[in-house]
Amino acid sequence: DADVTQTPRNRITKTGKRIMLECSQTKGHDRMYWYRQDPGLGLRLIYYSFDVKDINKGEISDGYSVSRQAQAKFSLSLESAIPNQTALYFCATSRGSSGSGTGELFFGEGSRLTVL
Amino acid sequence: AQSVTQLDSQVPVFEEAPVELWCNYSSSVSVYLFWYVQYPNQGLQLLLKYLSGSTLVKGINGFEAEFNKSQTSFHLRKPSVHISDTAEYFCAVSDDDSGYALNFGKGTSLLVTP
Numbered sequence: 001d002a003d004v005t006q007t008p009r010n011r012i013t014k015t016g017k018r019i020m021l022e023c024s025q026t027k028g029h030d031r032m033y034w035y036r037q038d039p040g041l042g043l044r045l046i047y048y049s050f051d052v053k054d055i056n057k058g059e060i061s062d063g064y065s066v067s068r069q070a071q072a073k074f075s076l077s078l079e080s081a082i083p084n085q086t087a088l089y090f091c092a093t094s095r096g097s098s099g100s101g102t103g104e105l106f107f108g109e110g111s112r113l114t115v116l
Numbered sequence: 117a118q119s120v121t122q123l124d125s126q127v128p129v130f131e132e133a134p135v136e137l138w139c140n141y142s143s144s145v146s147v148y149l150f151w152y153v154q155y156p157n158q159g160l161q162l163l164l165k166y167l168s169g170s171t172l173v174k175g176i177n178g179f180e181a182e183f184n185k186s187q188t189s190f191h192l193r194k195p196s197v198h199i200s201d202t203a204e205y206f207c208a209v210s211d212d213d214s215g216y217a218l219n220f221g222k223g224t225s226l227l228v229t230p
Contacts, residue, residue: 004159033217040125042206042222043160058217090159104150105218107159 003027006091006108014116019078021111023091030095032074033105034058034066037088046089049074081115088112118142118209122221129228131199137192137224139181139207147211149190150218151181154204163205166190177201202228 004025013019023032030051035043045058047066055066063085065077078085089112092105121140129135141147151163164175171183181192190207204225208218 035220040222042122043220045217045219048217104162104165105160107161109159 002109004091004093004106004108006089006111008111009109010112012114012116013081015080015082017081017115019081019113021076021089021091021113023074023076023108025072025091025093025106027093027106028071029093029106030071031093032068033092033094034064034074034076035090035092036060037090037110043090046076078113078115081113083115086113086115118147118211118219120207120209120219120221122207122224124224125222126225126227129197129226131228131230132196134195135193135197135201135226137205137207137226139190139192139221141188141190141207141209145211147209149181149183150208150210151175151179151190151192152206152208152220154206154223156203160206163192197226197228199228199230202226 007022033048034046036046037043044060046060046064047058049055049068052068055068067075088110090110091108094105119142123138149166152160153163154160163179164173164181166173166183174180179194181190183190204223206223207221210218
């Protein structure tokens with residue numbers, strides 16, 4: 001089984017619909033992240049969470065919200081989906097800093113979202 | 117915050133030829149550098165990382181990279197590529213000030229042909 005699991009893996013929806021992407025991890029990591037990948041743009045950070053009570057906006061948080069339900073679960077919501085949110089979304093985890101601060105990430109396999 | 121530049125969006129190369137993928141980062145007192153690979157229809161996996169110490173870093177699948185502080189570079193190399201190396205390669209950076217997350221380059225698509 002994957003250490004970082006994303007559901008759904010593929011989703012097609014319509015403009016204006018609310019969508020939730022879920023992420024769960026068995027790595028025991030404190031930190032979780034949501035990235036968005038678009039062709040030619042690399043990965044851009046949407047939100048990140050250092051622990052259950054700490055959630056922060058990333059580079060492109062507008063139109064998105066997140067919930068850290070537990071250490072192992074971090075969900076991403078699109079409140080009212082629009083076509084330019086069509087992308088591949090990745091959840092990732094990393095260890096707490098504990099002085100390391102290295103940022104090595106462990107990724108899920110991605111959730112492909114299409115907004116019509 | 118740190119940023120990464122990968123100038124080449126696509127690199128075509130013949131099988132068994134050497135390859136070098138370029139990565140430059142914005143300067144900082146101390147940085148941590150990573151190369152990730154994404155095979156078609158898969159997530160990203162770590163190829164190698166530089167945290168400190170030796171500037172020549174060896175990773176999986178025969179890849180290596182050299183940290184060059186004076187040139188703010190972390191180029192990825194492989195002496196002889198295989199068809200199976202066809203993938204997207206991402207350079208990423210973090211530092212002590214932005215240790216919360218990695219900043220990624222836009223990626224380089226490596227296409228290996230016979």
